[in-house]
Amino acid sequence: MPAPNLLFIVADQFRAMCLEPGGDPVSTPFLDSLAASGVSLANAVSNYPVCSPHRAMMMSGQYPDANGVTHNVNSETAGWGVGLRPDAPSWAAALRDAGYKTGYIGKWHLEAPVPEDAIHGAGVLGDGRYWDAYSPLDRRHGFDFWYSYGCNDAHLSPHYWTGDAGRHQRVNVAGWSAAHETDVAVEFLERAAGAARAGTPFALALSWNPPHQPFDQLPPDFERSYGKLAAAELLTRPNVVLKSDAGREAAAIAPLYYAAVGAIDAQVGRLLEALDSLGLADNTLVIFTSDHGQQMGSHGLLYKNVPFEESMRIPFVLRWPGRLNPATAAGLSSVDIAPTLLGLLGFDVPAPMQGRDVSAALLADAAGNHPGATADGSPELGTPSALYFYYPRDRHDVDVRGLRTATAKFIATFHPASGLSTALYDLVADPYELRTITEPALVRGHAAALTDALAAAGQSWTGAPALAALAAGELCPP
Template sequence: MTKRPNILYVFADQLRYDALGCTGSTKAQTPNIDRFAREAASFSNAVVNTPVCTAYRASLLTGKHTTSHGMVINELRMNPNQRCLGHMLTDAGYNTAYIGKWHLYANELGSHYEPRNSFVPRGPHRLGFDGEWKAFNFHHENFSPPAYYHEETPDKIEHPGEYEPTVQTDQAIDFVRRAARDPDGRPFSLVLSYGPPHDPWGPDNVPERFWRMFSDVDFPNPPNYRDTDDAPYRDRWASLSDAERAELASWRRGYHAQVASLDAEFGRLMAALEGSGEAENTIVVFTSDHGEMFGAQGRRAKLIFYEEAARVPYFMRWSGQIPAGSRPDVCLSTVDILPTLAGLAGLPVADDVEGMDLSHWARGETGPEPEVALMQGCGATARWQDGHEWRAVRDKRYTYGVFRVDGKELLFDRLIDPYQQTNLAADPALAGEKIRLKAAMERWMARINDSFEASSWYRDHWTDGDRRILRSATAEFGPQAD
């Protein structure tokens, strides 16, 4: 039997599509990612179904939309009674490892550094990743303290004076080298979840040499910057105070410094993979969980359907199997990742997977593709707070969205309006496109039983009252074991 391909899945936190040299930035310092992108298939219309940390991770691991896995806001505990990527890999005989941020276990808003929230015990809550584990639920500081991780106990493992992505890359390199020499010849799978370029973006959260790269670089506001927030719809995380607006240029410098630091680490990892002898038989993905608004549309952070938050780089390389080049004609979204990886590796997927296997597109062929990517916003980023909910769809040219609180519709033609500054929802010339996109959105929602509820409804109907998910729009998962 031919050995299955290894899978190396690397993703950043809050890396937007346009923050790399290979995606058009003239200020990025990303030679290693740029080189990798030239060797890979680039899904240049890739978007995130719900642009926030927890929902992305749950959709990545289940192949299901947010209202189907139930992780509608951050700081919820995912129900483990779902078949996930880790289960598939483990059952197929993969030697698995998970390194970095997890963000699927804590069921408390705040107290991020308490082991009761940051340590994920071995068992069902690791969602099938039964091999090597060097992870934490989440934090955003990159030096110890407070940066740390866990292995098999609640004890915090710190790395004083060392940059967290460097430590994680060292751990990943060590795993790859050992896995390549596996005496049983097992394929390996590693998920590496980096923290940068998530805020804070100060000089104390990135090595000095990367901060210096951008200390004198000008990062002006984009054309769609607005001095006022989209008040009826934003949550607290999307708000910008006057003091924060004054920091935007500095934040962008720190952000790009962190991106450059990740580029250096990713380069080291790719060199180690080449040196292991396993590069030819390894599917490598580099991507992100969502983007960052940085004042565009009057917002910061993510959790909105605008391009700055929802569009992400997605590069996939497998020598001899995946031809290099752009794939602009297919709208890959988070739910498609699991079935596409499974299609490439010859793995079966669960019946409740909602995404599409796009492995034929990865291989440079044409064939079935999603008409649109469904995007969902189910509340505030991490609080049970009504008034921020939205639904949207995105195809290769248009984005259509609607807010629940007042039914306001937005339609953007990104081909002629890439900064999404002109709302065409009331334009008679685009009435047909609006009808088409709205109908596609409603078909998707009906298919997955998405009834577009207020955020508090999900709290009252899907949780145990203590931020643990019991059910979703498509399933009764049952009680969670601690």
């Protein structure tokens, strides 16, 4: 059989609850079908649930301090040195070097803007910053075909830089961005199909901005029935206070957000149909995921970049006929995605990547059975854990680290003025994170686990001395 292909799909701010039984009341028949014929990971997590940091980890397999993306990339943070390092590894570069035809379509948001981008990109926003950026040819991290932009939230009037066009030569489009980008992706698949069948595989990444806000920028045929549902039918998680300001705003947003989710699902359907019609479905690994979720009123919050499940958990759905273990208990986080993609496709993981390759826990053996062990015999891959990051924006801001497993979450926050505070949740008994555990022995045990996890990942942190003192019993649980 020819070398396997990869279709890697990312939807911005698409939370895991949209694809779960008993979750958000949104219809996603094509993604449901994808999951039913493949694998959907219940413990896929964004280490840093905001756009640029997750995407940088997803591409490079490195933590933020190594890849250079410690905050969202814009004109302000570019002055701090934030932006994906030119020498950062990437799964795309590894596949291109192995003979793959690589392509990237849609939102990138990893290039540090320069002043010219304020003129030729989406312009300066009301906050005085500009976010959109052109990516020079030598900073595309292994993608040969390029139809992309930095960060532009105009869903109905998107623009793109293509091929070797210059910064001043962007393509302006009228229409819903996700549908247009799917058109481009289908054309890429049609061009690549013959070579793929003959032995030259492709790896295509498609990155949609919806269902990210602005929520009212929807395609003309969007589903309007969600607007008929009451707030209690739209927002079913018990950590949403419906009569609060956040609950009321979330109830107003939800019908539009769900409509965008449904419209994204329809684009997934178009891609799957294209793979089928081109005879590529059996030999193409399809992955659907997101960079982070959205609070949607949970815990009194609307958006992301917080350590709650609604923000941290992401969908991660894989389909690869006959190749995957449907009973896998594996989980992964942002930094594990790049090494795992390479492992799934049969490649060694580049040494600079810091994430785990969990492909052994995802794959069936040659007979289609789960082999019952990871590649090195270790059981840890079936016990997912993920670090959480929040870097301070200034000397007054908090600095946060955490550790999430399938059963518990521990968050440690270092306050410049007042020191360390912690929060511990039992995700089995309390999946909505409504009760913080304060039992001293448990808090100390989780402080020790976070200390060990940060050390194992080579991570320094301003709160590390206080955390170590808490773990050793030298500091009372805050």
